[in-house]
Each structure stands twice: as structure tokens, then as C-alpha cells.
Amino acid sequence: MMQEETGFSTHKIADKAILIGLSHRNQPQEKTIEYLDELDFLARTAGLEVVYRFTQKLDRPDIRTYIGKGKLADVKLYIQTHSIPVIIFDDELSPSQLRNLEKELACKIYDRSLLILDIFSLRAQTAQSRTQVELARLQYLLPRLTNMWTHLERQRGGTGTRGGSGEKEIETDRRIIRDQISLLKTRLAKINKQSETQRKSRDGIVRVALVGYTNVGKSTLMQRLSKSDVFAENKLFATVDSTVRKVVLNEIPFLLTDTVGFIRKLPHGLIESFKSTLDEVREADILLHVIDLPHPSYEEHMQVVQSTLAEIKANDKIVVLVFNKVDVYLKNIQNDPDALSLQEIDKMYTGKENSNRVFISATENLNIDKLRAVLIEKVTTVHCTIYPNYLL
Numbered sequence: 001m002m003q004e005e006t007g008f009s010t011h012k013i014a015d016k017a018i019l020i021g022l023s024h025r026n027q028p029q030e031k032t033i034e035y036l037d038e039l040d041f042l043a044r045t046a047g048l049e050v051v052y053r054f055t056q057k058l059d060r061p062d063i064r065t066y067i068g069k070g071k072l073a074d075v076k077l078y079i080q081t082h083s084i085p086v087i088i089f090d091d092e093l094s095p096s097q098l099r100n101l102e103k104e105l106a107c108k109i110y111d112r113s114l115l116i117l118d119i120f121s122l123r124a125q126t127a128q129s130r131t132q133v134e135l136a137r138l139q140y141l142l143p144r145l146t147n148m149w150t151h152l153e154r155q156r157g158g159t160g161t162r163g164g165s166g167e168k169e170i171e172t173d174r175r176i177i178r179d180q181i182s183l184l185k186t187r188l189a190k191i192n193k194q195s196e197t198q199r200k201s202r203d204g205i206v207r208v209a210l211v212g213y214t215n216v217g218k219s220t221l222m223q224r225l226s227k228s229d230v231f232a233e234n235k236l237f238a239t240v241d242s243t244v245r246k247v248v249l250n251e252i253p254f255l256l257t258d259t260v261g262f263i264r265k266l267p268h269g270l271i272e273s274f275k276s277t278l279d280e281v282r283e284a285d286i287l288l289h290v291i292d293l294p295h296p297s298y299e300e301h302m303q304v305v306q307s308t309l310a311e312i313k314a315n316d317k318i319v320v321l322v323f324n325k326v327d328v329y330l331k332n333i334q335n336d337p338d339a340l341s342l343q344e345i346d347k348m349y350t351g352k353e354n355s356n357r358v359f360i361s362a363t364e365n366l367n368i369d370k371l372r373a374v375l376i377e378k379v380t381t382v383h384c385t386i387y388p389n390y391l392l
């Protein structure tokens, strides 16, 4: 079923925001700009409007306040002059950095992790993913409780403000959160058991999973291949829950799964609690690794995907590299004599492990037949190992 766009214009999140990023030895200026572009996209997905960016060059993040003293003063002046209610930092802040920054700047402070957690909780649809996100969120909040009252308040749906945050109140909050965490863990274990049983009942059928960085076109491709209405849009993490469809190609049935996209610096607790959703990926026989070819950092995205797959122990599968959005890529390189042709890119990945490659456009329906042919070949191979007596 096609979902309505939710728009994310939540009342809970204020409108205007500024971004803050650092460049350092391991992160040159260009990278920082690009990471901030991505952070901007995340912020827009969460319903915020980014009005300004601050960047600073430091050897390493300041242990107390992430950015240096002088820059902090600049930021303070800016947010006061322009009445900015939200600041978003590109990295995960330590609890003490967060505390110091909140004290100094007196506004709502987000880091990349909290922003992603917010988007996930807005997107989550099923009991399983809702419980997973809630758990990850509380685990993130627990050590940050002193500072993040507003987030906790939002969690409870409360509206009042709390006068002072005494140690005793904080201790009570901590206890409440710990109780909630163990409750959610029990609930999640039960749900996970159910979905495990459900997955077991699908034994004996080849399983294919779409994986890739967020916004690369997985859901669009799912629609193409399964002719179903799966929610796709130009926002990050349009998909948080897994969708499974049965597809039949050349008379061989298989299950195709569309699942949550990966992103760099994904909050650790989130991967942990999404492990069972990602079981769909871990238990797949074949992975279609979808890549946003025209994206300037598509190679880095591929690495993020590979290391996330390794983290969930899903790096031993048959992989087909599906280079998507070829329509945009070809348009972009028209006036760029240095750009690589599709043949050259294809060559770059030749001979490497898992080097099945297909160049497609999911929206323009380019080369989808070729992808189907590759898929049929792979699915048939796996099908024949499950059913050795199957006659082709």
C-alpha cells in the first residue's frame, strides 16, 4: 500500500537550525563540506530548515566543547542575533560536551546520532521497529539525562517545564529509563522470536535482499522488480521497516526484501537494536547492493555498506553491484571530459570478488532486463543447491 507522505513538520522540532562541523587531519575540508551536505539533508528530512553552517579546522575535537573557544563565541553571537533554536553537530557528542554546550549556548543541541534516531522514530511503522528505535533512543539518552530533559519530556509527551534539574530528580528519571529499557528488551525479544518463526517458515525459498546506502533507490527498484507499491521518496530513511515480496522470474520463485538504508556514523545502538530487522539481510542468499552512481561519494558509500554488512555478519553472500541512477550520471558527465565512462567504471570492479555488475536506472527503466537476467542466473544457482533434483 502506498503511504501518504508524512511531511515531518512536527511541532516538536523547531524550524531553524545551524550546522557545525570540524575538519582535521583525517578529514579534509572537502569531506567536511560533503558531510555537512548530508547532515543538511538529514535535517531537512527531520523537518528542520538549515540557515547557516559553521566549520572549524582543529587537530582534534575540543574535549570540552567540540569546537574551540573563539568559534563557540561566534556561534553564540550568531544564534542570539538570529534567534536560532537548534544547533546540529556532525559527530556524536560525548555527554560532557553536550552538557557544556547546552550550558553555554542555551538552545536545543542535536548531534548526528540523535537526528538519525529522531528520523527513525518518525518513520518506524511496525511494533518491531518502533520498539527497536525506542530502545536505541533510551540507551542514547541514559548517560545524557542531565542535559536532555527536553528530549525526555518529549518522550513522555509532557509539555510542562521542569524547575531546576536536581540530582534527585535526575536519579528518578534514570531509574524510570532503566525500567523502560528492560521492559522494551523483553518486548523486543518476544517480537524477534515471532519474526524468527515467520522467517523459518520461508525456508526452502531463495532469498534476495536489496541493500545500500540511504536514498540510492532500493525501494524504487523493489517496485520495478516486484511491481508493488513501496514507499520511495527523495528523503533519507524513507524505509525503516523491511518489506518482503514474493517474485517469480522464469518460473522460479524467490523472496525480495527491501530494508533500511545504511549511512556513515550510524548510531551504534541503532545497528544493535536493528539487528533482527537486518536478519532479513543476514539470512539472504543474494544481495543486490544498490549504488547511487552520480553521487560524488558513491565509493565511500560502498565502503560504509560493506563495513555495515561485515558488522552484521552478512559479508559472505553472492553480491550483485547495481549501479543505479545511470540516467543522471550520463547527463552529468556530458560536459566533463575527465569523467569516467560506464565501461571504465565497470572495468574498475572487474576481477574483484563479487564482481557481478549491472548499470541501471530504476526510474527510467534502463537495463532492468539485464538485471533480471543476472538475477535469474543467481537465483537459479541457489535454487538448484536447495533442490538438487530441480530440472532446468
Ligand SMILES: Nc1nc2c(ncn2[C@@H]2O[C@H](COP(=O)(O)OP(=O)(O)OP(=O)(O)O)[C@@H](O)[C@H]2O)c(=O)[nH]1
Residues within 6 Å of the ligand: 212, 213, 214, 215, 216, 217, 218, 219, 220, 221, 231, 232, 233, 234, 235, 236, 237, 238, 239, 240, 259, 260, 261, 262, 324, 325, 326, 327, 328, 360, 361, 362, 363, 364
Ligand atoms: N534520476 C533517478 N532517480 C532515481 C532513480 N532511482 C531512484 N531515484 C530517486 O531517488 C530517490 C530515493 O529513492 P528510494 O527508492 O526511496 O531510495 P531508497 O534507497 O529506498 O532510500 P531509503 O529508504 O531512504 O534508504 C527517489 O526520489 C527516487 O525517485 C534513478 O534510476 N534515476
Ligand SMILES: [Mg+2]
Residues within 6 Å of the ligand: 218, 219, 220, 231, 232, 237, 238, 239, 259
Ligand atoms: Mg527505501
